[in-house]
Amino acid sequence: MRISVCRIALAISVLSSFTGNAQLPSPNYDESKVGTYTLPALLTTNGGIPVRSGKEWKQTRRKEVLQLFKDNMYGQYPGGTKDMHFKIQQIDSGAVAGTAIAKQIRIYLQKGEQGPFIDLLLYVPINKKKPVPVFAGLNFFGNQSVSPDEHILISEKYREFLKFKNKNTPVVRGEQERNWCVKELIQHGYGLATAYYGDVELDDSTGWKTGVRSVLSKALQLRPEQWSAMGAWAWELSRILDYLQTDKDIAADKVIVIGHSRLGKAALWAGADDERFAAVISNNSGEGGAALARRNYGQTLQNITKSFPHWYISKYTTYAANVNALPVDQHMLLALMAPRPLYVASASNDRWSDPYGEFLAAQSTAPVYQLFHLKGLGTGQMPPPDTSIGNRVRYHIRTGDHDILLFDWLQYIRFADELVK
Ligand code: GCU
Numbered sequence: 001m002r003i004s005v006c007r008i009a010l011a012i013s014v015l016s017s018f019t020g021n022a023q024l025p026s027p028n029y030d031e032s033k034v035g036t037y038t039l040p041a042l043l044t045t046n047g048g049i050p051v052r053s054g055k056e057w058k059q060t061r062r063k064e065v066l067q068l069f070k071d072n073m074y075g076q077y078p079g080g081t082k083d084m085h086f087k088i089q090q091i092d093s094g095a096v097a098g099t100a101i102a103k104q105i106r107i108y109l110q111k112g113e114q115g116p117f118i119d120l121l122l123y124v125p126i127n128k129k130k131p132v133p134v135f136a137g138l139n140f141f142g143n144q145s146v147s148p149d150e151h152i153l154i155s156e157k158y159r160e161f162l163k164f165k166n167k168n169t170p171v172v173r174g175e176q177e178r179n180w181c182v183k184e185l186i187q188h189g190y191g192l193a194t195a196y197y198g199d200v201e202l203d204d205s206t207g208w209k210t211g212v213r214s215v216l217s218k219a220l221q222l223r224p225e226q227w228s229a230m231g232a233w234a235w236e237l238s239r240i241l242d243y244l245q246t247d248k249d250i251a252a253d254k255v256i257v258i259g260h261s262r263l264g265k266a267a268l269w270a271g272a273d274d275e276r277f278a279a280v281i282s283n284n285s286g287e288g289g290a291a292l293a294r295r296n297y298g299q300t301l302q303n304i305t306k307s308f309p310h311w312y313i314s315k316y317t318t319y320a321a322n323v324n325a326l327p328v329d330q331h332m333l334l335a336l337m338a339p340r341p342l343y344v345a346s347a348s349n350d351r352w353s354d355p356y357g358e359f360l361a362a363q364s365t366a367p368v369y370q371l372f373h374l375k376g377l378g379t380g381q382m383p384p385p386d387t388s389i390g391n392r393v394r395y396h397i398r399t400g401d402h403d404i405l406l407f408d409w410l411q412y413i414r415f416a417d418e419l420v421k
Pocket of ligand 1: 284307
């Protein structure tokens with residue numbers, strides 16, 4: 001059989017239009033080309049009724065908005081499994097130069113000791129007089145990346161991820177130390193709870209096959225496609241909170257959920273679904289996180305659903321060509337945190353995450369906070385760099401790159417000192 005080269009080329013081009021290999025438009029970084037848009041109404045119910053009180057928000061509108069996010073973006077948010085149990089693997093009472101206790105706890109999600117499980121690393125100040133407030137956030141490279149401390153068990157799942165991706169990269173202890181600022185947290189009287197995000201689902205379009213969405217499908221009564229990788233990572237944060245609620249060292253009503261970048265997106269979704277989190281912090285979470293989707297600036301919905309199709313449910317991809325048809329925008333996600341304290345942060349060089357879009361979304365939550373007689377950001381003006389602004393809702397744009405650094409943590413500590421502690 002002879003097939004012409006032309007035919008093959010045609011077949012490839014037709015196929016690529018189905019598989020999504022077509023070229024994405026280059027990102028817009030020109031504010032004058034952002035386009036015009038109308039944000040979906042926050043304070044009008046699906047049936048067109050205005051929402052006038054905190055009670056009405058909680059009883060009606062909040063539920064509707066949460067459901068819209070489930071149906072169109074992140075999928076379902078199951079509770080824990082009935083067979084969850086915890087096992088302390090190690091306790092080191094001389095951590096962080098003798099100022100902290102480091103506990104390593106395995107959170108089993110099924111009966112017995114079979115996986116998947118969540119390996120939690122928990123630091124608590126040693127000289128505490130009462131249960132401490134804690135920051136809870138997922139890490140990118142396994143618990144051993146958070147500190148060079150030799151006692152920290154090397155993440156099994158992170159090793160699995162490297163193997164799966166055929167990467168020969170060595171596992172380096174403390175490679176993200178500067179992103180966690182454990183010493184400062186302890187000094188200020190806070191605990192830190194962290195686990196590898198890949199413990200529940202490896203970050204790959206096929207990750208669901210070995211992660212909780214598939215293994216726990218029966219236990220959770222959900223098919224894998226009814227939720228998303230982002231949903232699974234957020235769910236992991238809730239399971240960490242389940243453990244923290246059992247730990248006498250922790251003030252369970254003072255757990256602040258935090259995340260950077262894609263893990264900032266996960267932290268927001270966890271904060272929206274799980275109101276047990278006392279406060280929520282999004283650091284450079286960008287598109288599909290704190291940034292308004294309707295603004296054509298930096299990463300777009302089209303880009304994120306093409307590059308990371310597993311992060312959201314497939315319905316979300318259907319809005320790629322027409323973002324204005326999406327019944328929600330990210331200011332509504334942020335408003336789901338109300339009346340709890342919320343912090344949104346950007347970085348000046350992180351144009352991909354659309355800092356102004358993150359600011360606008362945070363600012364647009366004000367009417368919901370007002371229903372609770374609380375002041376949100378309190379300004380429509382983007383602040384100068386390195387200046388934390390706001391009230392119950394806060395914002396800063398740090399000078400520099402897409403990252404989470406000491407400057408950011410110091411703002412979060414002050415925010416927690418004033419609004420959570
Ligand atoms: C990519 C992605 C972003 C994400 C970021 C990260 O840049 O496009 O949406 O926030 O990775 O998680 O580091």
